[in-house]
Amino acid sequence: MERAIVHMDLDTFFVSCERLKNSELENKPVIIGGGDRGVVASCSYETRFFGVRSAMPIKMALRLCPEAKVIKGDMEMYSNMSHMVTEIIQEKVPVLEKASIDEFYLDLSGMDQFFGCYKWTHEIAESVQKNTGLPISFALSANKTVSKIGTGESKPTGRFEVKQSEIQSFLNPLSVKKIPMVGDVTFQLLSRLGIRTIQTLSEMPVDVLQQLIGKNGNELWKKAHGIDETPVIPYSERKSISTEDTFAQDTIDIQGIQSILSGMVEKLCYQLRAEKWLVSVVVVKLRYSNFDTETKQCRIPYTSADHTLLRYVLELFKKVYTRRMRIRLVGVKFTGLVHGCHQMDLFEDTEELISLYQTMDKIKNRFGTSSVGRASGLLK
The missing domain is CATH 3.40.1170.60 (MutS, DNA mismatch repair protein, domain I)
Incomplete structure (x- = not known):
């Protein structure tokens, strides 16, 4: 099929x-x-x-x-509008992947037996625009790579289809930078070798590409030929990432607990960015010495930034800690996850802060997650 x-x-x-x-x-x-x-x-x-x-x-x-x-x-408005669009699309398709706050992949394989896939997609796009007022572009093809490139070429408010027989002729004249996995460094390397179009890239021997750019050479060669078997991963609001800590001795040291929460948030946020997740719901869990357990949660704008999420976690902790009683356990959970390449809150973060996060992540990638961190998360 x-x-x-x-x-x-x-x-x-x-x-x-x-x-x-x-x-x-x-x-x-x-x-x-x-x-x-x-x-x-x-x-x-x-x-x-x-x-x-x-x-x-x-x-x-x-x-x-x-x-x-x-x-x-x-x-907050953008997150709410994104949820609205997601619900409209989700009601109409068998498999939906939310790739980011404003990007979606749909798997309509087999639906051409009942509807024309292009016509069906066009009706979904019209429904989104009618019900939300937001312009939306789409491209239909045989895989994620070609459809994503097709959307980029059809904007704004594009409606585009690349049939299987047309894939190579569609890709050939385009710049290699149009391939999703090609960043600035790879583009500059390929340009210095005279490889600027996808056609030229597709004509390169795959073993030469592997020697030039390493293990990604084979994947890049396949994408240049319009080959991508990556599945559409069904979207689910129920995905989460969490951690908790049970203390050796019950404690009422609020400053120490806040320090532990800071360390938890930092580790979870590093994982979020490494796996390219954005979070929209924050949950804080607390268990008292008598084993009573309470939680508080709040919905937030999509983010994966430590300082933003830490602020919400500490606010929730203040709300959930209502008794003058020793605490046995604290935990943090992030839910409402979507895949996304927006790794920072670009509305609040300065260029210097974004660079700081990127540098810290690189250090952790090379030397381990405990190699660098916030001083507040190290206090005991």
Whole structure:
């Protein structure tokens, strides 16, 4: 059976949400992000014309496009809109994967026996746009890689299909940077070798690619040929990540417990970023010395940043700890997870803070998770 995989992407999602609130922003250059020392979280197509892009420092973006209106952003609204879109799509498809806050993969394999897959996808996109007011693009093809590239080529509000027989001719003239796994470093390496188009890449012997870029060479060669067997992973709100600590002796040392919570959050957040998860629900668990157990939870904007999640965890701990009684156990759980490449809260984080997190993660990757951490998480 031929696979039918759809990639759906909400066009300039954060900007589109802001335009729902304020119609005066339509067709105007808009940047979503933090203050002068922050970075661009999202930007409209009008600003991209001047070279503005996501993760660029706000100061640099404004030098490129001085007329742009900078908006701090409302992650709570964006999260709610994302949940709304997810529910609309989930009701209509057999298998849905939520790849990030604004990206979705649909597996419609076999549905062409009952409906035309393209027509069915088009109706879903129209339903999203009608019920939320958000523009959405999609591409239908035989696998994730080709459908994702197709969506990028069809934006904005694109409706695109790449049939199996057309895959190679569609990919060949495109830049190698269009392949999802090709970052700046790999692109520069391939460019120096004269490999700038996917066609040139596909004509390279696979063993040569493996010598050049290591174990990913074979995977890159397959993607250049439009080969990708990665399955669509069914989306579930019930996925979670958690940890808890039972003390050797019951304690009432609040500062010490907060230090332990800080260490827990840091370790969980490192795991979130390593596995590319974003969390939308925070839960704190507490067990008293008499074994009474209480929990508190709250829904939050999607994030994987330590300092943001730690703030929520400490606030929940204050709310759940209501008795002057010794504590036997504390725990933290993050639920409502979705896969996402947005690893930081770009509305609050400065460029320096983002670099700090990336550097700390690299140190942990090389020397272990205990090699570096917050001083607050080391207090006992």
